[in-house]
Amino acid sequence: MATDTRTRDDMLEDFEARKLSILGKDRLIYVAGAGPAVIVMTEMTGISPHVARFARWVRDAGFTVYMPHLFGKDGAPPGGIGGALTLIGGCISRRFKAFAANESSPEVAWLRALATHAHRECGGPGVGAIGMCFTGNFALSMMLEQSVVAPVLAQPSLPLGKPAGMHISPDELAAVKTRMDAENLTVLAYRFKGDRFCRKERFDAYEAALGGRFVRRELDDSAANPDSPMKNPHSVVTLHLIDEEGQPTLAARDEILEFFRMRLSG
Secondary structure: OOOOOOOOOOOOOOEEEEEEEEOOEEEEEEEOOOOOOEEOOOOOOOOOHHHHHHHHHHHOOOOOEEEEEEOOOOOOOOHHHHHHHHHHHHHHOOOOOOOOOOOOOOOHHHHHHHHHHHHHHOHHHHOOEEEEEHHHHHHHHHHOOOEEEEEEEEOOOOOOOOOOOOOOOOOHHHHHHHHHHHHHHOEEEEEOOOOOOOOHHHHHHHHHHHHHHHEEEEEEHHHOOOOOOOOOOOOOOOOOOOOOOOOHHHHHHHHHHHHHHHHHHO
């Protein structure tokens, strides 16, 4: 098995760095590709080279990627003192409410507005969205924006310390379920079975709330890249992905790309 060499800063030079003003807030967005829009929300501790690699796969599959800066140093590998400070900052930030169960992150309102903007720019039947780790639940909450039709939850880790907690308000969850039933939509969700941050109890809770609309995928821990510096099996399509044919993590990536194609092809 080849060792992953994404240990240096990714300069993100093949993305267009745009400053967008949405809901009165100026944010940096990295944009690349052509076709229907897919919003790629980074995991903690920021837009790492592994997250950028996934965004490029989405771009190369025929989509316009919108990758917003949410926290951390863009392009930096995870870890180190900077990564630790980013994690601490995210945990205490009012933007994310990392410990709150049955409550949506305030940041989701801005991300919904970004989806509206991206759909207006790119057209097509709708927008895809994938959240990872710290942002994992956000793609589901974003479905209150009508343009979001292809949500993916990758190892949703909030609320911290509450294994069965759901990081979405009951009213919003009910509204999302009503919309999914009316429009025959589903949400894809991924985790490793032994992940300490995204536990089975959370998937059970979402399945109880959404029924068959919640399509869960739980990979054996042995499928995680053993060369990853993070030993807890966690990041299904980024840090712990093994980029080799026949690997379950690569199959998960391909399933996500096909899900985007199915929902966004028109």
